[in-house]
Amino acid sequence: MATRTASLTVLLPAAGAEIQLLPAGVFRSADGSGRPAGVAGWKLDALTAARVIQAAAARETPLVIDYEHQTLHAEKNGQPAPAAGWFHGSGLQWREGRGLYATDVEWTARARNMIGDREYRYLSPVIDWDDKTGDILALRMAALTNNPGLDGMTAVALSALFHHPSEEENSVNEMLKKLLAALGLPEDASEETAVSAVAELKSKADKAGEAQTAKAELAALKASVATAAGATPDPAKYVPVETMQELQTQVAALTARMTEGEVADVVEGALAAGKLLPAQKEWAESLGKSNLAALKGYIATAPQVAALKGMQSQGKQHGGNADQSTDADLAVMKALGLSAEEFAKGKKE
Template sequence: MVRVMPAGEFSAPRGAFKGSGPWRLTPEAAASIIAINRSRSADILVDFEHQALLTESNGKPVPAAGWVDPRSLEWRGEGDEPGLYGAVTWVGDVPEMIEADRYRYLSPVFPYDTDGAPLDLLHIALTNFPGIDEPLYAALSARYRVHASGGAAASAHPHQEDSQMELLKKLLVALGLPEATSEADALAGVAALKTKADGAQAELAALKTQVDGATAEVAALKAGGGTPDPAKYVPIATFQAERDERLRLAALSGQSEVKGLVEAAIADGRLLEAQRAYAEDLGQVDLAALKGLIDSAAPLAALKGMQSQGREPGARQDAASDAQLAVCKALGLSADEFNKAKLGA
């Protein structure tokens, strides 16, 4: 940035094209100039030796020494050189000319009111015969525009350059970057931090929305009072009574199923009457075990038909057949127990 007009009161002790001052640039006047130029698209000309004012009289062309972006104008009220600043893009070899001390001063051209307040910035001259004392070292930004030449000119204002370098070092330290970081890398770091900060702000906004929603829900619950809706709840006694009834019915159902299985097994000869109590107790404890026992037992023909099986009454039937022995083994009975059961039947 280059200071194009000094702050406060200034004059043209060596004379100017029109008027000699004094003029006075206040923050208010600077703000008005900035507002006027903010809507302009054409850059502000920086010519050589005010040729833009002389071209009508001498007929010579008006080559550009540089251009000021009108939207870059800003007021700086602090520091060693307060005033109106703008971003200048120098043309051709002008940076080398300034570095070689072939040009030293800037001379702004501006209209002003009866109180000497500048009203606008029309153009600027690069000159060695300034109407006002506005040396280029006020903000010698040419050194930052010499990228095409591959070099950087030394500042004509060492104190200001040192201050700028110290500020740059502090910024690099704040970014966590080494002092040797290039301008492009530093700008990329700043852009990355901005992206990260924007993302954090979005997350905070989303979190705030969630917190606000939860707070609203809590407030609604508090406002609803402590009286529950009877339609949505039942007394604990009623709940327990219903639970106990369901358990009782389930137990009865299980008992009924066990009794049915045992009765069927006794009826078709797979179980003995003497085994009824054992089988029912087993079914109450482990229904699956009872079903397995009944499924593995073969029906006893002796329990389904005549006990004599056509034999004469009184004939001995102590001897057990192979089938009967298998039944005894499956039921866990001895042959004598089996025969007693038959005789008892």
């Protein structure tokens, strides 16, 4: 593997405290040079970006942003190489689907003015890359330039350089950070991620509330039935048979509803965990409705689907006797205490 160095160019329409250094995915130079040669393009994904960030964060000194890559040319042309800005490796961030970003960029006053006046409009990062795979290996520095090599990058707002959050904004930001932390999300989580987490939390709370309400209703109905059934008949407080039957019907219906919900949760969980094959879903639901404890016992001892893949395909065995018991059948017989003959008879019925 050989390592090569390339300087690219990113559109920088205005200055800001945050800049996009490289895009995500596979990309090539747009300046007509045909770079990179020998590979489909430069590649940057979450894994390669993590290595780049780790290497940059290990540096004690910040990375420089100069003008026209003069830092690379100073030894040959003897000209000064003043900095336009600085950024720290620890401030690099990977953003899925967007690319590699530098945050907390420290621009010089001269660079801010030149970018604001559109005297410079592009950013050109300098990278090391693998000439066999195109993987980006390291970020060395960056430069302001007007000779673009890449386009379509995220613009940076000039106002971000001079904006100082008010006390009210700081208070709101702190509150948002606490909310994100309570949701188990990082401070830089996207709005879409945060909203999705809140929706999921609300859904869980709603389901928990519905289950609690159903349990309370069931307990109340059972208590009513027990009271009516055990009380000494009193002509003044006589409970008609029709009323008793209605209460019993309600209890049965509510119990069935709760059992169906629990069976569905158990079956879906077992499918997701690989404890049931999709072809077993209907059988498992039927078993759960008649004997939920037996279903739970079977799932607890059932092998993972991965262990059955070599023997089964869409719930059927590869060749052999169709009546021969599978590992899943044996686990069911064990959970239900059935003999092979009883189990085979039940399957046929």
